[in-house]
Amino acid sequence: MNPNLPISVSKWLQENQTFFKPPVCNKLIYNDQLKVFYVGGPNQRTDYHVELGEEFFYMLKGDMQLNVIERGQPKSIIIREGEAFLLPARIPHSPQRFPNTIGILSLSFIDQSIYCLSIRSYLGLVIERDRSPNELDALRYYVSDEQRDHNNCSTIDRNCILFERWLHCTDLGTQLAPIMKQFFDSDLFKTGIPSNDSCLIEAPYADDVTTVTMAPINLSKWLKCAVEEIESVGWKALFDDDDDDRRQQWTTSSCYRYKTKVKIFGGDFKHRFEPDPHGETYFWQLAIKSQLEIDNTLMMLENGHSVIAPPNSKICLKTQSGGFTLVVSMSHSGQ
Numbered sequence: 001m002n003p004n005l006p007i008s009v010s011k012w013l014q015e016n017q018t019f020f021k022p023p024v025c026n027k028l029i030y031n032d033q034l035k036v037f038y039v040g041g042p043n044q045r046t047d048y049h050v051e052l053g054e055e056f057f058y059m060l061k062g063d064m065q066l067n068v069i070e071r072g073q074p075k076s077i078i079i080r081e082g083e084a085f086l087l088p089a090r091i092p093h094s095p096q097r098f099p100n101t102i103g104i105l106s107l108s109f110i111d112q113s114i115y116c117l118s119i120r121s122y123l124g125l126v127i128e129r130d131r132s133p134n135e136l137d138a139l140r141y142y143v144s145d146e147q148r149d150h151n152n153c154s155t156i157d158r159n160c161i162l163f164e165r166w167l168h169c170t171d172l173g174t175q176l177a178p179i180m181k182q183f184f185d186s187d188l189f190k191t192g193i194p195s196n197d198s199c200l201i202e203a204p205y206a207d208d209v210t211t212v213t214m215a216p217i218n219l220s221k222w223l224k225c226a227v228e229e230i231e232s233v234g235w236k237a238l239f240d241d242d243d244d245d246r247r248q249q250w251t252t253s254s255c256y257r258y259k260t261k262v263k264i265f266g267g268d269f270k271h272r273f274e275p276d277p278h279g280e281t282y283f284w285q286l287a288i289k290s291q292l293e294i295d296n297t298l299m300m301l302e303n304g305h306s307v308i309a310p311p312n313s314k315i316c317l318k319t320q321s322g323g324f325t326l327v328v329s330m331s332h333s334g335q
């Protein structure tokens, strides 16, 4: 697969549909600096993941529930079909993907282009970035709610960790299973009571205990509201944490700033991108089509097609009125 050629997402999903069923449940479409993958279901798990990078979610079909520990308390974020969500760094999270009715997948954002997939119960897009050489992720299990009550823990902190292991993550698909097995084979799992073997006294970095997560955004509704601005200035950020009104609603107690950039481009414009020496740029055409030039290679980005531009490339995106192109980049550095 040439990463510099646009791929029809619906065709790729159809060709790879067996990967989205249990036990595999996911498949990477791009696997370099940006890890772009689609996740199927059902998949319910009790482990939490902690990482220095952010995670972008978009639900194509069905709803998912992202359990997080937010400011020391458990919270369930429901990301519904057609909604996008950007998870801040260092927030423990545990994705739950429930079975859904079999149906037709529609990627129609405006009115044209409906793509049909014959079997799909649940399908979500996830984008995260690769890890720096010394960067660590954590896989974590907490004590049960009963155990927490028994210990009078009103806040979920390191005292509530039953089992935690840190790893340099290069392949989530294969690296987590042996650690999970280690936990389920352990006395910690059998007793449910933390011991000296539960976790490091001091973690490589602390959880985020101040940020309040932003509500998921329904993309088609958002586009309807944003279309005028996009048509007049050429783009708009989907998770606009510089918007003061939005910040007021979003977070009251932290200064969190996303490193991930998710923007929707459109209108009759030519957009030149500043070359990013370390980061890739992901493009997904949501409506009509656009013309994309990556390092002097000219290509049409048809509706429903995606492509990745390598780090440091010279990019020029020519959009047209009525069209929308979703563009994602994630800073490579840790936070």
Ligand SMILES: [Fe+2]
Pocket (backbone or CB within 6 Å): 049, 050, 051, 055, 093
């Ligand atoms: Fe994660």
